[in-house]
Amino acid sequence: MHIFITGAAGMIGRKLTERLSEDGALASKPIDKLTLLDVVCPPKPETFTGKVETIAADLAASDETAKAIAGRPDVVFHLAGVVSGEAELDFDKGYRVNLDGTRALLEAIRAVGDDYRPRLVYTSSIAVFGAPFPPAIPDDFHLTPLTSYGTQKAIGEALLADYSRRGFCDGVGIRLPTIVVRPGKPNKAASGFFSGIIREPLAGEDAVLPVAETVVHTHASPRAAVGFLVHAAALPRDALTPRINLSMPGVCCTVAEQIASLRRIAGDRVAARIRRAEDPLVARIVAGWPRNFDPARAKSLGFRADADFSAIIRAYLEDDFKG
């Protein structure tokens, strides 16, 4: 099996590459080749024994995508994209990468013809939804994004569904909840504090909580997100059609519950490193985000969330914590 990953140098891309290398197989079929693409050259997985090709290219602005697709990968993980904040700040770049890039990938697949129909796993986002919301967003809730990023992801979902319906590819779109705990340095994303209030205290550093502890949100660990991707790649085609874009399950909890989990796992002294300093701008942005989902279809298709927020913290400690 030949697997192609776009956005392979990103956090999820690297973890997915590692997972596939360790498994050595997908859906019980051995993996013999990985093609890894990103704007910066993706690292080669150390443990993988098959063939690896790495490509540094912009999805929308080069013919490298078409070349990679001409190698007829069996599964394509399309993770590449400009993130939410950047897509909002740079309108043209967001549309070029997230919309034109996705369309270029789909067109490259269609251009192969000759009954080539790869499984295409597309990472969408809960940013396709915009307030106001019902208490739990059902699977048939409309997409009314309140960001350009969410709009581009919603358009990607629509294209994926149409290209799949027409038989050009075999798509699955998965809407990821907010990923925590993200390893690495704090970033400027409005959602960054969700990782920060766990990661920084565990590293012996102070963290700022800019919203009220009553804020409710839905999360998945990077490990669970990679699990969703691998599960999506292995789903039988007829389990999905015609509605191929799915909200993923996650852990829905308050910030207070997240802090309580941290306290249980790491103690009072660590939890005390969280400083409350409400930021009205961040609070307003977060108020527009989805809180809770009823992802009945994804659950019935076997997608599994982390057990609870403590499991999310433990996944971070096992997979990423260096302390």
Next chain:
Amino acid sequence: MHIFITGAAGMIGRKLTERLSEDGALASKPIDKLTLLDVVCPPKPETFTGKVETIAADLAASDETAKAIAGRPDVVFHLAGVVSGEAELDFDKGYRVNLDGTRALLEAIRAVGDDYRPRLVYTSSIAVFGAPFPPAIPDDFHLTPLTSYGTQKAIGEALLADYSRRGFCDGVGIRLPTIVVRPGKPNKAASGFFSGIIREPLAGEDAVLPVAETVVHTHASPRAAVGFLVHAAALPRDALTPRINLSMPGVCCTVAEQIASLRRIAGDRVAARIRRAEDPLVARIVAGWPRNFDPARAKSLGFRADADFSAIIRAYLEDDFKG
């Protein structure tokens, strides 16, 4: 007021042009200029006393759109598009006209800058919805089109919402029900019989009904559709945001009720010209279409459907019947 209409040579485009010419004003402001664009040169309205510019151009493939927009029209009616059947048969053309054409129009508006923010009325379609459906499709039902046309319309809605949110334009998307009675010759559209079973018998000709009389569908007359467009153009901006794409109200009825209306208006002899000959292909296509809506938002914003199916037939007799 300067008004720009794309797709001005189409059936709805011509009727909208006539209506605006007769009214001489929109939202109580006098209309002094009409710019009319289509792939074939649109006819000049005879009754209009202001300035008229007609343009024969392809929205996606020329810079005529940008030139028309540089004239800073106050209101843009974007009706141009490849219809459902053609978009399904010619994948590239559908995306080029319906997606790239719409994007080119939005980009032309954005390029003006300088606080230019026209009202942009976008004709979407109930084809953005795909089966299975609830008994009445609510305003917050997800868009899961089952045609490339429906996909392109759904993407147009998403772009319109984002360009409006960013302040580049002031959009309203209206999802039109199936328009009946269409004047003119029978066409090959799967929905063509809905007009045919009224129009042909009234003209003394036989018509074929290819589906069961129990089929339920939602309709608007061309006159009501033009009314929706004009109403959308005059809506106050803050009545709409942030959810600017609206399902229009229509007349929901069975085919049997439509035939009963025809019989009441034109008599038994006319209604007897409908011949039942079920076509399994058409029946299957129609089974995938939306049947009924609960367009609460559009109703609360003052959009008004025809009173009943008899009113739809009478509108045809008054506006288009030559017999």
